[in-house]
Amino acid sequence: MQPIISLKNIYKNYGSKAVLKNINLDIYPGQVIGYIGPNGAGKSTTVKILCGLISDFQGEAIIKGFDVKKNPVEVKSVIGYVPELAELYDVLTPNEFLNIMGELYNMPSNIIEDRMHTMLAAFGLEGNIHQRMDTFSKGMKQKVLITSGLLHNPDIIILDEPLSGLDANSVIIIKDLISKLAKDGKTIFYCSHMMDVVEKVSDKIVLINEGTVIANGTFEELQQQQGNNSLENIFAQLTSKEDLGNAADKLMNAFK
Amino acid sequence: MQHLEAILTVKLMMDDRRPSSFHQMRKQQHNKKEISNATLWGMLSSLFMGLFYLMVFTMSDDYTTNLTLFFTLFIVLLSLTLITDFTNVLLDVRDNFIILPKPVNDRTFVLSRLLHIIIHISKMVLPISIPTAVFITVQKGFVGFILFIPLVILATLFTVFLINAFYLIILKITTPEKFKNIISYIQIAFAIGIYAGWQVLPRMIAKANGDFNISKYKWMKLLPTYWFANAWNSLYTFTFNSTSIVCIPLATFTPIVLLLVVIKYFAPSFNQKLTLITSGSIATNTLTPTKENLSKKNYSEWWAKLITKSGTERMGFLFTWKMMLRSRDFKMKVYPGIGYMIVIIFVMLFREKKVSLTEMSAAIAGQTSSGRIFILLIIYFSSLMIVTALGGIVMSDKYKAAWIYFITPISNPGEIIAGSIKAVTVMFFFPLATIALVVSTGFIGFSVIPNMILAISNQLFIITIMSMSSVKYLPFSTTLYKPNFLSVMKNFTMMIIGGLVGIIHFFIYPYTWLVLVLIVVSLMATYFLFKTISRYNWSKIISEYRED
Numbered sequence: 001m002q003p004i005i006s007l008k009n010i011y012k013n014y015g016s017k018a019v020l021k022n023i024n025l026d027i028y029p030g031q032v033i034g035y036i037g038p039n040g041a042g043k044s045t046t047v048k049i050l051c052g053l054i055s056d057f058q059g060e061a062i063i064k065g066f067d068v069k070k071n072p073v074e075v076k077s078v079i080g081y082v083p084e085l086a087e088l089y090d091v092l093t094p095n096e097f098l099n100i101m102g103e104l105y106n107m108p109s110n111i112i113e114d115r116m117h118t119m120l121a122a123f124g125l126e127g128n129i130h131q132r133m134d135t136f137s138k139g140m141k142q143k144v145l146i147t148s149g150l151l152h153n154p155d156i157i158i159l160d161e162p163l164s165g166l167d168a169n170s171v172i173i174i175k176d177l178i179s180k181l182a183k184d185g186k187t188i189f190y191c192s193h194m195m196d197v198v199e200k201v202s203d204k205i206v207l208i209n210e211g212t213v214i215a216n217g218t219f220e221e222l223q224q225q226q227g228n229n230s231l232e233n234i235f236a237q238l239t240s241k242e243d244l245g246n247a248a249d250k251l252m253n254a255f256k
Numbered sequence: 257m258q259h260l261e262a263i264l265t266v267k268l269m270m271d272d273r274r275p276s277s278f279h280q281m282r283k284q285q286h287n288k289k290e291i292s293n294a295t296l297w298g299m300l301s302s303l304f305m306g307l308f309y310l311m312v313f314t315m316s317d318d319y320t321t322n323l324t325l326f327f328t329l330f331i332v333l334l335s336l337t338l339i340t341d342f343t344n345v346l347l348d349v350r351d352n353f354i355i356l357p358k359p360v361n362d363r364t365f366v367l368s369r370l371l372h373i374i375i376h377i378s379k380m381v382l383p384i385s386i387p388t389a390v391f392i393t394v395q396k397g398f399v400g401f402i403l404f405i406p407l408v409i410l411a412t413l414f415t416v417f418l419i420n421a422f423y424l425i426i427l428k429i430t431t432p433e434k435f436k437n438i439i440s441y442i443q444i445a446f447a448i449g450i451y452a453g454w455q456v457l458p459r460m461i462a463k464a465n466g467d468f469n470i471s472k473y474k475w476m477k478l479l480p481t482y483w484f485a486n487a488w489n490s491l492y493t494f495t496f497n498s499t500s501i502v503c504i505p506l507a508t509f510t511p512i513v514l515l516l517v518v519i520k521y522f523a524p525s526f527n528q529k530l531t532l533i534t535s536g537s538i539a540t541n542t543l544t545p546t547k548e549n550l551s552k553k554n555y556s557e558w559w560a561k562l563i564t565k566s567g568t569e570r571m572g573f574l575f576t577w578k579m580m581l582r583s584r585d586f587k588m589k590v591y592p593g594i595g596y597m598i599v600i601i602f603v604m605l606f607r608e609k610k611v612s613l614t615e616m617s618a619a620i621a622g623q624t625s626s627g628r629i630f631i632l633l634i635i636y637f638s639s640l641m642i643v644t645a646l647g648g649i650v651m652s653d654k655y656k657a658a659w660i661y662f663i664t665p666i667s668n669p670g671e672i673i674a675g676s677i678k679a680v681t682v683m684f685f686f687p688l689a690t691i692a693l694v695v696s697t698g699f700i701g702f703s704v705i706p707n708m709i710l711a712i713s714n715q716l717f718i719i720t721i722m723s724m725s726s727v728k729y730l731p732f733s734t735t736l737y738k739p740n741f742l743s744v745m746k747n748f749t750m751m752i753i754g755g756l757v758g759i760i761h762f763f764i765y766p767y768t769w770l771v772l773v774l775i776v777v778s779l780m781a782t783y784f785l786f787k788t789i790s791r792y793n794w795s796k797i798i799s800e801y802r803e804d
Contacts, residue, residue, distance in 0.1 A: 053662050053801045076665035087656035089575075089732065091582035096574075103571040104664035132582070148660075 004029045004187050010059035012045055019045050021211040032188040034202030038239050042211045043191045047158055051081045080154035082146050084161035090133035094144045105152035119147045138165035158189045175201060195232040209239045259360050263368040302383035309388055323485030326388060327411050334415045336446055337380060381412050403491050407484050413511035440584050448595030483507040559682050564675055572675025576649055576731050580683060585653045593644035636758045638688045639718050645680045650729040658733035662801040669730060670792025676731040677723050706771045713778045718754045720785040733799040
């Protein structure tokens with residue numbers, strides 16, 4: 001089976017700083033990939049290369065057979081991106097915003113209307129469809145963002161901290177949604193800091209630190225390598241430079 | 257004592273770093289450098305303004321008149337500056353979150369607030385009044401100076417009262433949300449008003465010729481500023497008449513009394529409402545569901561269906577339309593510019609002596625060149641207006657939301673731009689063109705129609721040409737608009753082309769058949785140029801994905 005996403009020898013520098021160093025990843029259709037790493041490791045950069053937001057990099061990114069640099073338009077039509085708490089033109093209503101997104105994805109307007117109503121109703125936002133988003137809470141905006149990323153029924157869904165700002169009930173909805181989308185054959189690329197969620201939801205876990213992939217396997221494989229720990233502990237073992245217990249001790253020392 | 261010092265130091269430091277609205281309008285386009293001397297610059301600019309106030313003394317020899325004008329200017333301009341500063345200084349709502357929860361003595365707290373207010377206001381009042389004070393000392397001696405100072409203080413108190421009252425009233429009428437919009441509108445109206453006054457006042461002063469005496473107008477006595485001026489005058493000259501016996505106590509006591517009344521009347525809800533203004537949104541899930549606003553929607557949708565291709569172009573049109581209608585940022589940038597244009601037009605109109613209606617009609621019918629100029633100018637001037645608006649749709653404080661352009665499969669971004677240009681044209685140019693057409697036909701008759709239509713279609717042509725050179729950004733997608741040499745040259749060339757078109761029109765004005773031919777030509781040219789814009793692909797677009 002051919003990988004649906006293939007990253008080959010990706011290097012990316014911001015000025016003199018190397019953010020991605022030789023990233024190689026193959027992702028197969030229907031997989032849920034949990035992409036984790038400390039802040040500044042290069043997660044967002046990888047994601048943005050996948051989505052076609054950054055085209056200035058070395059290496060190859062092939063998505064569904066299309067090279068991101070040569071055929072960005074084809075790539076963008078099959079990818080759905082849900083950014084984390086992104087800025088919105090919030091003088092618009094969800095109706096207007098989602099209509100715009102749908103148009104930009106070349107969707108027929110009746111499908112946009114139907115899908116928009118169904119999805120927003122599932123999120124409990126049916127009554128707020130015609131309300132300007134500058135009155136929305138963080139969670140409401142995030143729900144609209146999630147809808148905008150899924151509206152065109154993409155085969156590949158890239159989620160950047162999708163649970164940010166959501167209350168516990170909505171988190172349950174999204175976790176359920178991710179597994180159902182995967183069963184439906186969609187490929188999901190999921191960045192998060194919430195280790196417990198990643199543990200449960202992902203088929204494969206990719207751990208990136210300082211621009212390189214330092215772990216790539218199922219949760220069970222990682223456990224075999226690092227000892228039977230929770231993902232949180234495995235993460236700490238692989239990425240933190242010093243004993244985290246010490247940091248808390250040092251803080252307490254400030255009061256003595 | 258320690259607390260007092262700490263609180264005041266921090267507040268004054270914050271004042272130093274806070275950009276005033278003046279700063280914001282200018283610095284926005286250049287750099288994000290930190291501002292650390294805001295206080296100093298503020299005082300310098302107040303001093304500069306104070307120098308302008310000296311102009312009032314050229315109005316007449318009567319000091320009551322001059323001082324009335326001075327105090328009026330003083331109160332008006334001070335109010336305007338303080339209106340925006342109100343929630344930062346006079347009633348700093350952040351104190352609720354930061355200082356009050358800590359163990360600070362109540363008295364210290366009240367005192368710190370009071371002192372901060374006094375310092376802040378003095379920073380503005382002192383520089384403004386220094387030039388005038390000096391002038392008065394020179395002209396009228398030390399006594400005049402001594403009398404002037406307390407009156408300035410009283411005028412300041414009066415201003416503070418005015419602003420408090422204003423806030424109280426407005427908050428009783430509308431919600432904190434609409435409040436921000438109202439303040440913006442007031443600022444816009446004010447900017448335009450100042451500009452209009454700037455143009456008009458020198459002419460009025462020249463007309464007055466120095467014998468403008470305010471005491472001649474009975475109704476002036478109701479003006480509070482008159483009381484201040486009169487009080488000064490009568491105390492200085494030590495002559496009293498019935499008017500001044502009333503004015504002196506009025507000037508002295510009204511500000512203090514009114515201010516106390518307003519402060520006592522400060523319900524706790526006032527403080528709460530102010531907190532809502534600054535903290536922004538009142539988001540809850542209990543927002544009542546609203547129905548779509550159908551009537552407004554129909555107008556823009558009707559136009560969209562009429563002149564845009566369905567799909568991306570139509571989306572660009574409707575998106576830009578809605579953003580123009582709702583974005584406060586856009587309104588603050590564009591409406592003042594448009595206001596200035598209107599002021600300029602009116603000033604030019606009435607620069608000559610009053611023109612009678614029949615004279616104008618004859619002139620406009622093409623007999624005289626000045627008439628032709630007048631009629632053409634109205635239409636061609638609107639290109640300046642459109643340029644302002646076109647500039648406004650490119651930038652936005654929400655520019656980060658432009659990620660939607662880069663994540664979606666758009667192959668022809670030019671279509672979005674084309675749609676947005678059409679939206680600008682419909683919103684700003686169409687009403688003006690209609691009015692001009694109707695008015696001129698009404699005055700002159702149908703003979704003027706061909707030329708008007710040519711002017712209109714030429715305008716469309718000019719708009720399109722200007723867009724080609726300047727609007728290479730996707731709508732609402734940037735924050736910096738860096739004019740480099742190339743783009744300045746391009747803009748200049750476009751303006752020259754526009755001018756040439758105007759001049760050619762001027763010469764062919766009387767030849768109707770030629771006019772009709774050229775209408776067709778210019779419409780076709782516009783159409784083809786527009787198609788070119790629609791076909792822009794990504795290589796021509798300057799907007800790019802930014803995260804900062």
